[in-house]
Amino acid sequence: MPVTFQDILRAWPIVHRYLTRTPLYRYPLLSARCGFDAYVKHENHLPIGAFKVRGGVNLFASLSDKERRRGIITATRGNHGLSVAWASRAFGSRAVIYVPKGNNPEKNAIMEALGGEVHSHGRDFDEARAEAEARAINEGLKYVHVANTELLIAGVGTYAMEIAEDLPDADVVIVPMGGGSCIAGAVVALRTLRPNVKIIGVQAERAAALARSIESGKLETVESADTFADGLATRFAFELPFELIKDQVDEVVLVTEDEMREGVRLALETTHNVAEGAAAATYAAAMKIRHKLARKRVVIIHTGQNIDRDTLRWALGMYDA
Numbered sequence: 001m002p003v004t005f006q007d008i009l010r011a012w013p014i015v016h017r018y019l020t021r022t023p024l025y026r027y028p029l030l031s032a033r034c035g036f037d038a039y040v041k042h043e044n045h046l047p048i049g050a051f052k053v054r055g056g057v058n059l060f061a062s063l064s065d066k067e068r069r070r071g072i073i074t075a076t077r078g079n080h081g082l083s084v085a086w087a088s089r090a091f092g093s094r095a096v097i098y099v100p101k102g103n104n105p106e107k108n109a110i111m112e113a114l115g116g117e118v119h120s121h122g123r124d125f126d127e128a129r130a131e132a133e134a135r136a137i138n139e140g141l142k143y144v145h146v147a148n149t150e151l152l153i154a155g156v157g158t159y160a161m162e163i164a165e166d167l168p169d170a171d172v173v174i175v176p177m178g179g180g181s182c183i184a185g186a187v188v189a190l191r192t193l194r195p196n197v198k199i200i201g202v203q204a205e206r207a208a209a210l211a212r213s214i215e216s217g218k219l220e221t222v223e224s225a226d227t228f229a230d231g232l233a234t235r236f237a238f239e240l241p242f243e244l245i246k247d248q249v250d251e252v253v254l255v256t257e258d259e260m261r262e263g264v265r266l267a268l269e270t271t272h273n274v275a276e277g278a279a280a281a282t283y284a285a286a287m288k289i290r291h292k293l294a295r296k297r298v299v300i301i302h303t304g305q306n307i308d309r310d311t312l313r314w315a316l317g318m319y320d321a
Helices: 005-018 028-034 053-062 065-070 079-090 105-113 125-139 150-156 158-166 181-193 209-216 239-245 257-271 277-288 309-315
Strands: 024-026 037-042 072-075 095-099 117-120 172-176 198-204 251-255 297-302
Touching (some): 005 053, 028 257, 053 079, 053 150, 072 125, 079 095, 079 105, 095 105, 105 117, 150 239, 172 181, 181 239, 198 209, 209 239, 251 257, 251 277
Parallel strands (some): 072 095, 172 198, 198 251
16 A cells, blocks of 8 residues: 555654654755755664664554564665664564675674674675565565565654654755655655645666656666665665655756765765765755755755765775775
8 A cells, every 4th residue: 555644644653752853954054055045854863873763663663462573574785774673672573684795884783783683695785685585485574675665654754744844934855765765755744744845856876776767657677786875775666665756756866976975075064964875965966956946945854874984984085995
């Protein structure tokens, strides 16, 4: 079933029972650089440093006692895994998490510190996902897809409700697109609460499956997802987010690796917050199309801060990767 605004309303008290609402700040220096009123929604201030924990909480709150005892299995590049690990601990459950080989070691360590059972498999997220799906069938575990899961999207959508309350006269919201749960939650909430707000999706040029799907009107895949932005690195577009957003996103901006690298610097210089690649993509897109956005009230979604030390040093120009 598609996710509705009623699903987000049901998630609202659950999410806020476990998580505090995140701040929305206007930054003068960022505004001056961009040429518009730049507001940042700080999802990086949540306990795992990323927005996805909203969905994890909503998911685990909805599990049956039997499902909670057995736990769930999933695949991730990081933040989704952090989300289910954090939520599984909060609800006294179990999280089996597959990551690709060579995954962000700091994210792996945090998932394990939260009690997640982390397994490395495959060359990228999609191969890790296939292995997790196979194990779920073989062992009778509940598989949770990173994006094709209604409860995750409904929980995530609560951040957009907060924006609608805190800045009701926003003109534009800029949202990164990887698997699509973040922008799907925004679409469902904002098209109900603030139907005139412009929603701009951002994807990495090197992992543009969802952008291509929006353009063609059908699900697309790409050959590789070779981007330092972990949260955007999928070769597939997924059915549920695609169906929710395909006719609802006003514009899609593709950004390069260098533009996202500059986005990391821009976030740090103007807000003193660290941005991982997916979050940096929104800053990069804001700069890329700033002339279109002149004098508007623009919300940049700072989706996460979980960039590893070596990538951060590279992004800041301390050495070349």
